[in-house]
Amino acid sequence: MQECWLEHEVQAAAASGAEALPPHLREHLERCPACAETAAIVEALRRERARLAGFAACPDAGAVWRRLQRKAWEEAAAAAGRPITAAQVLALAAAGGVAGACYGATSAWFQTALRRASRWAWSMIEAGHSSPSEYSLLWIAAAAGAVLLLGVPVAVYVALSSDKH
Amino acid sequence: MDEESFRVLYERHARSLWAFLFRMTGDRTLTEDLLQETFYRFLRAASARESESHARNALFRIATNLARDAYRRRRIRLPFLSEARDAASMPDPAQRPQDARLDVARALAELRPRDRMMLWLAYAEGATHEEIAAALGVRVSGVKSMLARARARLAEMLGRRPSRQEP
Numbered sequence: 423m424q425e426c427w428l429e430h431e432v433q434a435a436a437a438s439g440a441e442a443l444p445p446h447l448r449e450h451l452e453r454c455p456a457c458a459e460t461a462a463i464v465e466a467l468r469r470e471r472a473r474l475a476g477f478a479a480c481p482d483a484g485a486v487w488r489r490l491q492r493k494a495w496e497e498a499a500a501a502a503g504r505p506i507t508a509a510q511v512l513a514l515a516a517a518g519g520v521a522g523a524c525y526g527a528t529s530a531w532f533q534t535a536l537r538r539a540s541r542w543a544w545s546m547i548e549a550g551h552s553s554p555s556e557y558s559l560l561w562i563a564a565a566a567g568a569v570l571l572l573g574v575p576v577a578v579y580v581a582l583s584s585d586k587h
Numbered sequence: 588m589d590e591e592s593f594r595v596l597y598e599r600h601a602r603s604l605w606a607f608l609f610r611m612t613g614d615r616t617l618t619e620d621l622l623q624e625t626f627y628r629f630l631r632a633a634s635a636r637e638s639e640s641h642a643r644n645a646l647f648r649i650a651t652n653l654a655r656d657a658y659r660r661r662r663i664r665l666p667f668l669s670e671a672r673d674a675a676s677m678p679d680p681a682q683r684p685q686d687a688r689l690d691v692a693r694a695l696a697e698l699r700p701r702d703r704m705m706l707w708l709a710y711a712e713g714a715t716h717e718e719i720a721a722a723l724g725v726r727v728s729g730v731k732s733m734l735a736r737a738r739a740r741l742a743e744m745l746g747r748r749p750s751r752q753e754p
Contacts, residue, residue, distance in 0.1 A: 425735070437713050459742045466745065467711040470691045474606035479615060480622065483597040487590050490627045 425456060432457040436464035511578050518574065539563075588630060597626065600643060604650050607707055610695060611654040621657065625650045644718050651704055651722040658700050694744035702737035709734055 426432075428450055435443050443451070443461070451458045526532050543560055588596075604625060608618040628649045633642065695703050701723060708714040708722060719734070720727040 433710070434713075437710075460738065463706070463738055463741060463745075464710045466691045467707065470610070470695075471603065471606050471707075471711040474609055475602040478602045478605035478609070479619070480597075480601040480605050481619065483594040483601070484590070486597060486623055486626060487593050489623065490630060493627060494631070 426454050428454070429457055429460055432461050433464055436461040437468060514578055515574070588633060593626075593630070596642060599639075600646050601626075603712065604646060607647065607712070608650055608654060610692070610707060611700070611704060612657060613696065617657065621650065621653045624653055628653075644714075644721070647708065647712065647714070647718075648722045651708070654704065655700065690745055694741055697744055698737065698740060702733075702740060705730070705734055706737050706741055710738075 428447070432443075432447055432451070435447055447457075451461055526536065546560065601622065605618060605622055608621045608625075609615065612618055612621070625646055629642070629646055633645065637645070695706070698706070704723060705719055708719050709716075714722070716730040716734075717727055719725075719730050725733065
């Protein structure tokens with residue numbers, strides 16, 4: 423269907439209702455299928471809009487205003503709380519590190535175990551003839567250490583942030 | 588914005604936004620959620636000296652984005668979609684549902700979300716091509732042809748145009 427140069431005029435007039443169409447446009451609609459289609463669709467959609475707006479279940483403006491204010495306040499509070507949570511996690515991780523270092527420095531058992539473990543690891547690396555299973559054990563131990571170092575602060579962060587909701 | 592200005596803005600636009608969102612989602616609860624979210628986002632971003640038409644466009648732009656997000660998250664199940672398909676497939680227009688209001692609702696439900704939004708904004712809300720382009724995130728130059736195609740599809744479903752022959 424070809425576009426008509428009067429289409430915009432028809433659309434604007436049809437938006438005000440079919441009865442508002444001036445005579446020259448009414449005549450035009452009888453001859454132009456494109457404009458007749460546009461006018462019919464504008465009228466159908468306008469009628470549907472009016473029908474829906476008539477039974478629109480909009481909440482009261484005052485209630486919405488209070489709800490939105492509360493939501494804004496909660497979001498602001500949550501945003502303000504986020505850096506504190508991050509700082510708490512960092513502080514906790516640092517405290518854990520310090521506690522671990524103190525324990526490591528004072529415990530004879532820990533010192534001995536650590537020395538043995540590092541000697542064993544170095545001997546394996548220097549000898550270069552260890553079995554693949556020994557290498558895997560070394561990697562597993564290293565990975566477990568890394569997971570502990572990274573995972574604990576992340577887990578604490580997740581736990582603290584989910585407490586807020 | 589103070590409460591009184593908000594009340595004026597809300598009373599002026601809430602019903603037409605509700606109608607738009609309801610026709611896009613077909614779900615009253617979701618419509619109410621999206622309506623409040625629309626005003627919330629508008630309040631967060633609005634400047635106090637915004638003009639009336641600017642505020643209206645901004646509200647519809649936000650509502651359109653929220654409806655599109657809801658489609659993407661697949662939260663929307665238009666309840667009359669299958670009925671629309673049944674009605675559209677009836678060969679004899681005389682057999683199609685007689686209620687014109689239902690016809691429009693069903694035909695809109697059958698359209699793609701973007702076409703539905705575009706037709707509503709253009710013909711129910713009287714938005715310009717520039718406003719439609721801004722709301723839907725498409726180029727202004729493309730709106731005219733997209734709108735013509737969407738209108739043709741709707742006219743076809745409403746029985747105002749013969750169905751296109753399948754190849």
